[in-house]
Amino acid sequence: MVYPTGLEPVTSTFAGLRSNPTELRVHILFDASVVYKKYVKVKKKPIKKESSFFLLKNLLKKNIFTHNRTIKITHIMKQLQSIRGNTIIYSPESIDVSIEQIISERFSEEELRETTLADLHDPYLFCGMKEAVTRIKQAKENNERVIIFGDYDVDGVTSTSILMHLFKKLDFQVSYRVPHRVHDGYGMKTKFIDELAPLGVTLIITVDCGTRDVEVVKYAKEHGIDVIITDHHAVPEVIPEEAIAIINPKRKDCHYPFKDLSGAGVAYKLMMAVAKEYMEETAYQRYLQESIDIAAIGTVADCMILTGENRIIVRE
Numbered sequence: 001m002v003y004p005t006g007l008e009p010v011t012s013t014f015a016g017l018r019s020n021p022t023e024l025r026v027h028i029l030f031d032a033s034v035v036y037k038k039y040v041k042v043k044k045k046p047i048k049k050e051s052s053f054f055l056l057k058n059l060l061k062k063n064i065f066t067h068n069r070t071i072k073i074t075h076i077m078k079q080l081q082s083i084r085g086n087t088i089i090y091s092p093e094s095i096d097v098s099i100e101q102i103i104s105e106r107f108s109e110e111e112l113r114e115t116t117l118a119d120l121h122d123p124y125l126f127c128g129m130k131e132a133v134t135r136i137k138q139a140k141e142n143n144e145r146v147i148i149f150g151d152y153d154v155d156g157v158t159s160t161s162i163l164m165h166l167f168k169k170l171d172f173q174v175s176y177r178v179p180h181r182v183h184d185g186y187g188m189k190t191k192f193i194d195e196l197a198p199l200g201v202t203l204i205i206t207v208d209c210g211t212r213d214v215e216v217v218k219y220a221k222e223h224g225i226d227v228i229i230t231d232h233h234a235v236p237e238v239i240p241e242e243a244i245a246i247i248n249p250k251r252k253d254c255h256y257p258f259k260d261l262s263g264a265g266v267a268y269k270l271m272m273a274v275a276k277e278y279m280e281e282t283a284y285q286r287y288l289q290e291s292i293d294i295a296a297i298g299t300v301a302d303c304m305i306l307t308g309e310n311r312i313i314v315r316e
């Protein structure tokens with residue numbers, strides 16, 4: 001199904017949907033807020049304090065979005081819910097019908113196929129995975145100081161913790177750096193290199209960020225620090241070629257079969273590849289199962305679509 005720009009399916013709230021009907025409310029409001037944001041962006045209007053739902057209603061009145069699906073949302077709302085302020089109340093008898101309806105409209109059979117941990121793709125399908133693992137093993141051999149550089153949001157923090165946990169378990173000399181949302185902002189900065197180089201750090205592994213940090217990676221290299229990037233954000237024209245590896249499913253030259261992993265999902269894939277090097281099969285499988293909860297939190301918090309590998313991560 002093709003959606004108009006800005007109305008892509010927002011599906012994370014489907015987790016636990018069947019058991020918890022209140023999820024539908026969240027879901028519809030979330031859809032409305034996507035429309036709202038898009039509208040504000042397109043029209044460059046200042047954000048008013050109206051609820052996103054009323055805004056959606058106004059938008060529909062103005063016929064700005066005439067796509068079938070938007071109309072369907074209002075249809076569902078009218079049919080099943082009464083509206084009081086920002087709260088939508090719907091009749092419990094008809095809820096299952098609407099959930100089925102939404103799910104069948106939004107997903108193909110294949111996307112909803114039941115899958116298990118064994119269905120996770122081989123991490124080596126990622127461009128750069130081999131180079132990353134080789135460099136990480138070298139860091140272990142030389143007892144180098146390694147930094148996991150993360151992000152301040154839930155996806156960034158869970159990504160950081162996935163690799164921190166593994167590296168500590170494997171006895172690396174490892175620590176982490178998560179930027180401050182207000183004081184530092186998103187992504188790597190040269191000031192972090194100035195901070196980390198004197199501490200003898202020789203390897204930085206980014207999680208949930210780094211794909212755009214061309215200058216910083218160059219600067220790091222000049223200061224004796226290698227950088228491995230793991231990220232899931234959009235890939236710009238110019239990428240930090242001087243990085244040891246750029247593991248990002250959105251790279252055009254990366255043929256990894258699932259493009260919609262969260263930062264935590266990508267960190268989990270690197271964890272899989274590194275853990276495999278140091279663990280027996282049983283211990284490895286147990287470790288994958290133990291750490292998948294953290295990846296699930298990052299996946300849901302970053303509002304990733306719940307199909308393919310994301311579905312496995314969240315279900316398991």
Ligand SMILES: [Mn+2]
Pocket residue numbers: 155156208232262263264302
């Ligand atoms: Mn993220």
